Amino acid sequence: MNPAQIEIQLIAIVVAVACALPGVFLVLRRMALMSDAISHAILLGIVLAFFVVKDLASPLLVIAAALTGVLTVSLVELLNKTKLVKEDAAIGLVFPVLFSMGVILISRFAGDVHLDTDAVLLGELAFAPFNRFEPFGYDIGPITLYVMAGILLLNLLFIIIFYKELKVATFDPGLAASIGLSPAIIHYALMSLVSVTAVGAFDAVGSILVVALMIAPPAAAYLMTNDLKWMIIISAVIGILSAVTGYWCAHIFDVSIAGSMATMTGVFFLLSFFLAPKRGMLSIWQRRSRQKWEFAIKMLVVHLSHHENLPEAKDESRIDHLQRHFEWNKDFAERVVRRAEKSESIITVGDIMELTDKGRQLAGESVVK
Amino acid sequence: MNDRNLESKDLSIEVADLTVAYGDKPVLWDIDLNVPKGILMAIVGPNGAGKTTMIKSILGLVKPAAGRVLILGKPYHKQRHLIGYVPQRGSVDWDFPTSVLDVVMMGRYGALGWVKRPGKKERDMALEALDKVGMKKFSDRQISQLSGGQQQRVFLARALVQEAEVYFMDEPFQGVDAITERAIITLLRELREAGKTVVVVHHDLQTVPEYFDWVTLINVRRIASGPVDEVFTDENLKTAYGGRVAFISHRKQEANEHVDIGEDRE
Numbered sequence: 001m002n003p004a005q006i007e008i009q010l011i012a013i014v015v016a017v018a019c020a021l022p023g024v025f026l027v028l029r030r031m032a033l034m035s036d037a038i039s040h041a042i043l044l045g046i047v048l049a050f051f052v053v054k055d056l057a058s059p060l061l062v063i064a065a066a067l068t069g070v071l072t073v074s075l076v077e078l079l080n081k082t083k084l085v086k087e088d089a090a091i092g093l094v095f096p097v098l099f100s101m102g103v104i105l106i107s108r109f110a111g112d113v114h115l116d117t118d119a120v121l122l123g124e125l126a127f128a129p130f131n132r133f134e135p136f137g138y139d140i141g142p143i144t145l146y147v148m149a150g151i152l153l154l155n156l157l158f159i160i161i162f163y164k165e166l167k168v169a170t171f172d173p174g175l176a177a178s179i180g181l182s183p184a185i186i187h188y189a190l191m192s193l194v195s196v197t198a199v200g201a202f203d204a205v206g207s208i209l210v211v212a213l214m215i216a217p218p219a220a221a222y223l224m225t226n227d228l229k230w231m232i233i234i235s236a237v238i239g240i241l242s243a244v245t246g247y248w249c250a251h252i253f254d255v256s257i258a259g260s261m262a263t264m265t266g267v268f269f270l271l272s273f274f275l276a277p278k279r280g281m282l283s284i285w286q287r288r289s290r291q292k293w294e295f296a297i298k299m300l301v302v303h304l305s306h307h308e309n310l311p312e313a314k315d316e317s318r319i320d321h322l323q324r325h326f327e328w329n330k331d332f333a334e335r336v337v338r339r340a341e342k343s344e345s346i347i348t349v350g351d352i353m354e355l356t357d358k359g360r361q362l363a364g365e366s367v368v369k
Numbered sequence: 370m371n372d373r374n375l376e377s378k379d380l381s382i383e384v385a386d387l388t389v390a391y392g393d394k395p396v397l398w399d400i401d402l403n404v405p406k407g408i409l410m411a412i413v414g415p416n417g418a419g420k421t422t423m424i425k426s427i428l429g430l431v432k433p434a435a436g437r438v439l440i441l442g443k444p445y446h447k448q449r450h451l452i453g454y455v456p457q458r459g460s461v462d463w464d465f466p467t468s469v470l471d472v473v474m475m476g477r478y479g480a481l482g483w484v485k486r487p488g489k490k491e492r493d494m495a496l497e498a499l500d501k502v503g504m505k506k507f508s509d510r511q512i513s514q515l516s517g518g519q520q521q522r523v524f525l526a527r528a529l530v531q532e533a534e535v536y537f538m539d540e541p542f543q544g545v546d547a548i549t550e551r552a553i554i555t556l557l558r559e560l561r562e563a564g565k566t567v568v569v570v571h572h573d574l575q576t577v578p579e580y581f582d583w584v585t586l587i588n589v590r591r592i593a594s595g596p597v598d599e600v601f602t603d604e605n606l607k608t609a610y611g612g613r614v615a616f617i618s619h620r621k622q623e624a625n626e627h628v629d630i631g632e633d634r635e
Contacts (some may be wrong), residue, residue, distance in 0.1 A: 168475050171465045180453075
């Protein structure tokens with residue numbers, strides 16, 4: 001690996017983790033779409049600030065973007081409060097207005113600077129190492145890396161310091177408000193962080209892919225754990241994995257790094273969706289199938305114990321009788337009998353089934369429940 | 370007896386001229402309310418009468434258009450540490466990734482204030498409260514695996530660790546089984562014996578005389594407030610529930626039934 005490759009991967013990792021951290025709370029607050037709105041709307045803030053300071057690297061751009069992000073959230077809430085527009089529609093109405101104002105301003109007044117719409121939407125990580133951070137003439141790496149590391153640190157500190165407040169304001173805003181831990185303050189602080197993160201990541205991965213990095217890793221982590229701390233850690237790890245694998249996929253197939261990273265977040269989400277313990281699809285299918293067989297065996301032993309030692313027992317205990325009694329088809333009935341035999345609940349003599357002690361016990365327990 | 374001639378020093382909650390409106394629609398209209406210390410009070414009224422809104426505006430969660438609220442003689446924001454709140458069970462996301470113990474510890478967050486973290490003391494308090502509501506063995510359980518009654522017990526345990534003087538509970542009996550209902554009412558009585566004031570939004574008129582010693586009937590306006598045997602009358606119930614014809618027929622019957630029961634016992 002050459003130094004540029006290492007730098008690009010480092011930036012990718014830092015961006016991914018910085019996005020995943022506030023993303024966890026967006027997902028838990030069911031505000032995933034808000035990241036989409038914010039990441040687009042901040043363009044207006046960036047453009048306006050750029051007109052004032054004429055410098056793309058100025059920290060004022062970050063502040064302006066953060067303010068636009070908060071403005072977006074406020075406008076959405078304002079519109080939603082009128083009760084004339086539902087929240088999702090309000091989001092869909094607000095951010096395109098702000099975003100398109102940004103796009104129009106760029107196309108009219110800033111045609112000659114590096115602030116074109118392509119870069120806004122997709123970003124270009126490959127160019128990130130060209131902008132160097134050179135305090136006192138020493139080159140200590142790309143500017144983007146330092147900006148994003150700063151944002152990552154900010155996010156990390158915010159979550160560590162206000163962990164308790166974030167948790168209660170997200171889980172039970174009513175309680176939070178009643179005990180004086182204002183959920184509104186937490187809400188706007190979080191939205192400001194999302195905005196700052198989006199504007200930082202924007203340069204590297206563009207506004208659309210910011211959304212993927214913010215939402216997919218937490219959504220995947222949500223399926224894998226029941227503990228908020230672990231959800232945050234797993235989100236960060238998935239972010240890192242997506243960054244590194246995404247980079248190398250882009251390298252191998254010669255495609256956009258940011259696009260490739262976002263694709264990998266999707267791949268990791270799908271992996272979690274199917275394979276997550278307990279909540280993944282595979283485990284749900286397994287559980288359902290197991291329950292189906294367990295229940296069938298229970299029905300069988302209860303049926304047998306019901307007629308045991310009675311005159312009709314011989315008739316009721318024949319395997320070919322089951323189809324009539326349970327509306328099971330022949331194949332299913334036979335498989336239930338095999339499984340019941342295997343679990344030592346019954347033994348079969350010819351085509352007559354007999355309960356074992358274990359089977360009798362299971363029948364007893366099943367009926368009591 | 371009427372709540373209006375109670376003296377201020379004996380009151381846990383004083384509400385004067387409370388008006389809450391959503392837009393131009395008044396939800397609560399000029400409510401006056403005096404709640405003495407150490408009682409178990411039900412707030413009853415038909416759907417949309419403003420019961421939840423009343424609790425929320427007393428707690429400062431909803432901004433009133435007019436009115437004054439005092440808790441133990443002082444405005445709410447100065448008395449937060451003396452107040453316990455149990456929101457409706459359905460108001461939170463029970464799929465949130467956290468454990469029973471963790472939810473109960475949230476009851477201590479107010480006392481801890483900003484930034485400070487819960488420690489061993491909070492943990493022990495939470496475990497003790499869980500023991501009281503019969504949920505200690507569930508302390509490490511994920512909240513998503515709880516039944517409705519268990520969720521309500523967890524919320525109650527959380528209120529207990531708040532160590533409040535005045536409790537507000539929004540429909541704690543909603544959708545719980547008979548055993549949990551018993552457990553909850555026992556607990557509420559214990560709180561009352563300990564001198565706490567407990568205000569409960571309640572739906573089941575049937576159980577009002579048995580469970581509570583004080584009742585407030587509202588329907589946007591205050592209908593009546595006072596001791597159950599004086600205020601929980603057929604006439605007041607008619608005033609509170611009147612007008613909603615489809616709704617009233619069986620409710621009125623219910624109300625009549627247990628007004629009778631109440632008289633029998635006297």
